[in-house]
Amino acid sequence: xxxxxxxxxxxxxxxxxxxxxxxxxxxxxxxxxxxxxxxxxxxxxxxxxxxxxxxxxxxxxxxxxxxxxxxxxxxxxxxxxxxxxxxxxxxxxxxxxxxxxxxxxxxxxxxxxxxxxxxxxxxxxxxxxxxxxxxxxxxxxxxxxxxxxxxxxxxxxxxxxxxxxxxxxxxxxxxxxxxxxxxxxxxxxxxxxxxxxxxxxxxxxxxxxxxxxxxxxxxxxxxxxxxxxxxxxxxxxxxxxxxxxxxxxxxxxxxxxxxxxxxxxxxxxxxxxxxxxxxxxxxxxxxxxxxxxxxxxxxxxxxxxxxxxxxxxxxxxxxxxxxxxxxxxxxxxxxxxxxxxxxxxxxxxxxxxxxxxxxxxxxxxxxxxxxxxxxxxxxxxxxxxxxxxxxxxxxxxxxxxxxxxxxxxxxxxxxxxxxxxxxxxxxxxxxxxxxxxxxxxxxxxxxxxxxxxxxxxxxxxxxxxxxxxxxxxxxxxxxxxxxxxxxxxxxxxxxxxxxxxxxxx
Numbered sequence: 015x016x017x018x019x020x021x022x023x024x025x026x027x028x029x030x031x032x033x034x035x036x037x038x039x040x041x042x043x044x045x046x047x048x049x050x051x052x053x054x055x056x057x058x059x060x061x062x063x064x065x066x067x068x069x070x071x072x073x074x075x076x077x078x079x080x081x082x083x084x085x086x087x088x089x090x091x092x093x094x095x096x097x098x099x100x101x102x103x104x105x106x107x108x109x110x111x112x113x114x115x116x117x118x119x120x121x122x123x124x125x126x127x128x129x130x131x132x133x134x135x136x137x138x139x140x141x142x143x144x145x146x147x148x149x150x151x152x153x154x155x156x157x158x159x160x161x162x163x164x165x166x167x168x169x170x171x172x173x174x175x176x177x178x179x180x181x182x183x184x185x186x187x188x189x190x191x192x193x194x195x196x197x198x199x200x201x202x203x204x205x206x207x208x209x210x211x212x213x214x215x216x217x218x219x220x221x222x223x224x225x226x227x228x229x230x231x232x233x234x235x236x237x238x239x240x241x242x243x244x245x246x247x248x249x250x251x252x253x254x255x256x257x258x259x260x261x262x263x264x265x266x267x268x269x270x271x272x273x274x275x276x277x278x279x280x281x282x283x284x285x286x287x288x289x290x291x292x293x294x295x296x297x298x299x300x301x302x303x304x305x306x307x308x309x310x311x312x313x314x315x316x317x318x319x320x321x322x323x324x325x326x327x328x329x330x331x332x333x334x335x336x337x338x339x340x341x342x343x344x345x346x347x348x349x350x351x352x353x354x355x356x357x358x359x360x361x362x363x364x365x366x367x368x369x370x371x372x373x374x375x376x377x378x379x380x381x382x383x384x385x386x387x388x389x390x391x392x393x394x395x396x397x398x399x400x401x402x403x404x405x406x407x408x409x410x411x412x413x414x415x416x417x418x419x420x421x422x423x424x425x426x427x428x429x430x431x432x433x434x435x436x437x438x439x440x441x442x443x444x445x446x447x448x449x450x451x452x453x454x455x456x457x458x459x460x461x462x463x464x465x466x467x468x469x470x471x472x473x474x475x476x477x478x479x480x481x482x483x484x485x486x487x488x489x490x491x492x493x494x495x496x497x498x499x500x501x502x503x504x505x506x507x508x509x510x511x512x513x514x515x516x517x518x519x
Contacts, residue, residue, distance in 0.1 A: 023047045024057065024084065024092040028139070031074050032146070036097040042067035045089045045096075046075065053078045059086035137188045140181050141196070145223070147178070148240055149216050151448070154281070155240065158190065160233035165189060172408045172455050173281060176448070190227075190234050197225040204234055211308075212238075219243070224308065241310050248290040248311075253283070254456035256501055259493070262461055263402060267291045267369070270342075272399035273362045275349075277374045283406050283457055284371040285310055288345055291369055292316065301340055305332040306347035321347070329354045337361055346370040352388040359389055362397040375518075376495065377401040377462035378483040381472060395464070395472040403460040405495055405516040407508045408452035414444035415506070424510045431500055439506045456507055458499040458517065465490045 030046040039045060043060035044067060054075040063081075072079055144167065148156045153169035156178075164183030168175045181189050194201045197210030212223040224239040250260060266274055274291070276284040289311060292302055296315070304313070307321035307329065317339075319332050329346060330353040336344055337357070348371050349355050358368045374380045380401040384394045417437050425432040441451025462468070468486050471478055488494070493501075499513030 023055065024088055027092055027096055029096055034097060036093050039093045039097055040090055044071060045093050046071065049077060053080045055080050055082060057082050057084045057089045059084060059089050137185055137192050141189055141192045145214065146216055149221060153240060156238040158236040160186065160230055160235050162232045172452055173406055187233065190236055193225060193236055194227065199225070199227065205229055243312060248286060248293060250290045250294050253287060253290060254502065255459055256498060259459050259461050262463055266400040266463060267295050269367065269399055271362055271365045271367055273358060273368045273370065273397050274399050275370055275372050275380050275401045277372045277377060277380045277401060277403045278405060279373065282404055284404065285347065287402065287404060288369045288371065289313060292343065292345055295343065300342035302343040303336045303339055303341045304345035305329060305336060330357055333357045341366060343367045343369070355384060355387045355389050359393050359397050376484065377403040377460045378487060379480040381483055382480045391472050391476045395469040398464055400464060401462045403495060404457050406455045406457055407499060407502060407512040407516055409454040409456050409507055410439055410509060411441040411444060411447035411451055411453040413446040414442040414451065415439050416442055420510065427514055428510065435500065435504055438503055438510055440509050456502060458495055458502055460492065460495045460498060462487045462492050
């Protein structure tokens with residue numbers, strides 16, 4: 015066995031792998047210390063060791079093992095400090111930081127000091143565990159906001175922001191710089207917004223992190239969008255559509271040409287719905303192409319084009335190129351301007367099925383938005399096949415759901431619909447849902463299919479309002495977002511408050 019300075023080696027030891035647990039290491043009397051000269055220095059107190067455990071450790075480390083014998087109490091304490099459940103959370107790391115970690119202000123001129131601190135073990139570990147906890151809580155975004163007294167960290171879980179443990183104020187600048195280093199951004203530039211990307215592998219899953227920085231009064235704020243590249247196949251049935259809506263939507267996306275739009279605010283699940291639609295219609299006998307900004311998830315067997323405006327590859331330019339690739343179906347991430355709308359309309363007229371998104375609050379407004387973008391009403395009437403407006407509502411936690419009576423406020427907000435609901439459900443809040451009463455999300459939908467009377471109305475009145483189109487669509491069988499939301503409430507999947515939060519009357 016090798017000799018080393020036992021106390022300092024144990025105190026400076028870093029976690030080797032999240033796959034190792036305190037129980038496992040204590041049982042086998044092994045504590046990885048550090049890599050040294052191509053070997054993993056490992057502490058033990060035992061005279062005889064399990065060879066299989068040593069083989070496992072060699073496999074994880076990827077290098078040979080060198081053993082050093084140290085007092086049992088010291089090694090056990092180091093194992094618990096480094097590998098206990100508290101040590102493997104951002105909160106545990108932050109709580110265990112000593113005062114010897116130096117502080118560097120974001121406004122310091124010593125850039126080298128900031129880079130050095132950003133690469134120090136405590137900062138690296140805090141950032142890694144913040145990302146790991148965000149993934150474990152199914153967060154879609156991580157917000158790090160700079161204030162005078164330090165960073166505020168929040169996770170967006172099921173569409174709602176929740177506070178998380180924040181690093182000490184003295185490390186705020188270093189944490190932001192660490193993220194910028196990982197995203198290959200210019201850490202010396204703090205005056206303008208920057209965008210980048212981090213590619214990680216966590217829990218054997220590939221995760222893409224889109225990084226956006228913003229200069230604010232007290233330093234840079236950062237938002238991280240987490241994209242789990244291995245989240246699996248997306249089925250339309252799993253999105254929460256009602257049976258009637260699903261049947262009608264299936265018929266629409268099976269058509270050989272036309273435009274099908276998904277609408278709603280950012281984060282309402284539009285892209286997920288279009289991916290599910292592509293997966294639904296894909297048989298292997300058609301050519302499907304996508305253009306996206308950015309490509310959020312990889313679709314096996316589908317060429318996907320990321321927009322890159324820095325080199326001139328806009329939605330419009332990419333869409334023109336797609337048309338020369340002999341496609342049958344095209345997914346366009348978003349119709350942002352007249353040029354893209356013109357090309358999408360032309361594609362639909364020439365025998366292609368175009369799936370895309372618009373930022374409108376309801377289905378009927380999407381038709382008037384296309385006219386506002388400069389598309390002639392006769393082209394809107396002849397090319398658009400359907401518009402699906404949608405929102406995401408939080409699902410009641412299965413572990414703590416319970417039936418409750420409607421409140422007076424709920425009955426007043428729902429009006430006549432309240433009497434049809436009767437008993438409703440809510441989540442009490444438990445460990446499984448972190449006390450929120452909710453776990454996961456499902457969709458509510460408003461599907462406007464271009465029936466003959468709606469096409470005629472768009473053709474006959476170039477100034478027709480979205481309100482009038484909505485009336486016609488309802489007469490043809492369309493349910494409004496709130497009405498579909500109450501269907502989900504009646505099924506016991508969400509609460510009245512959730513539907514009122516995301517869907518106006």
